[in-house]
Amino acid sequence: MNKQPLHPDLADFVLVGDVGSGKTALTLALLESSDQVLKTQAVVFHPSHVVDTPGEFTSRPAYYGALLSTIADISTIVYLQPANSRAFSLPPGLLHVYPGKRVVGVVSKTDLPDADTETACRIMAEHNILPPYFLTSTATGEGVAGLRSFLISLQAPDASTGANEKRAECAGVGENEF
Numbered sequence: 001m002n003k004q005p006l007h008p009d010l011a012d013f014v015l016v017g018d019v020g021s022g023k024t025a026l027t028l029a030l031l032e033s034s035d036q037v038l039k040t041q042a043v044v045f046h047p048s049h050v051v052d053t054p055g056e057f058t059s060r061p062a063y064y065g066a067l068l069s070t071i072a073d074i075s076t077i078v079y080l081q082p083a084n085s086r087a088f089s090l091p092p093g094l095l096h097v098y099p100g101k102r103v104v105g106v107v108s109k110t111d112l113p114d115a116d117t118e119t120a121c122r123i124m125a126e127h128n129i130l131p132p133y134f135l136t137s138t139a140t141g142e143g144v145a146g147l148r149s150f151l152i153s154l155q156a157p158d159a160s161t162g163a164n165e166k167r168a169e170c171a172g173v174g175e176n177e178f
């Protein structure tokens with residue numbers, strides 16, 4: 001855990017996504033933390049309400065209650081869709097439980113040889129996560145700075161609700177195809 005965050009304005013978001021989707025690696029990359037990427041066993045609260053969740057929270061219904069209480073007071077949900085996965089792992093109905101939350105769609109692990117970023121974006125679109133989508137790789141660093149800037153911009157006093165109203169780094173993913 002970072003005691004003195006490099007990016008104090010990077011705040012108020014929770015990362016959710018399947019086991020192994022890259023939440024911890026991305027969290028640490030965003031924070032520029034040198035902590036080791038280990039399997040997340042329980043919710044990790046970084047400073048400024050940056051929250052890393054275990055993938056079991058989205059993949060196992062028994063944990064949905066824990067997920068809901070964890071995200072209750074956080075404004076922005078960062079959902080990770082691995083570039084090489086066709087499985088969507090945000091629990092059904094979650095966005096209806098908390099309709100006021102902003103959801104930011106991230107395609108993770110874009111460096112993998114079997115990455116299919118277009119399909120990953122389409123899967124998010126099919127599940128009502130709207131663009132812009134952020135393509136990221138913690139292996140190459142692709143997209144991390146852009147996502148960080150976007151998340152920081154959400155802390156501005158005049159930041160609108162709804163990620164879709166902001167036109168930050170869209171990572172080159174066209175929206176018209178949806």
Ligand SMILES: Nc1nc2c(ncn2[C@@H]2O[C@H](COP(=O)(O)OP(=O)(O)OP(=O)(O)O)[C@@H](O)[C@H]2O)c(=O)[nH]1
Pocket residue numbers: 017018019020021022023024025026037038039040041053054055056108109110111112136137138139140
């Ligand atoms: N090639 C590649 N590997 C990645 C990337 N991001 C994460 N990984 C690797 O994928 C594995 C899982 O990453 P984590 O960050 O632990 O995934 P997680 O979503 O936090 O997983 P849980 O804590 O189990 O929910 C680790 O071995 C990471 O090093 C990426 O962008 N590219």
Ligand SMILES: [Mg+2]
Pocket residue numbers: 023024025038039040052053054055
């Ligand atoms: Mg983790």
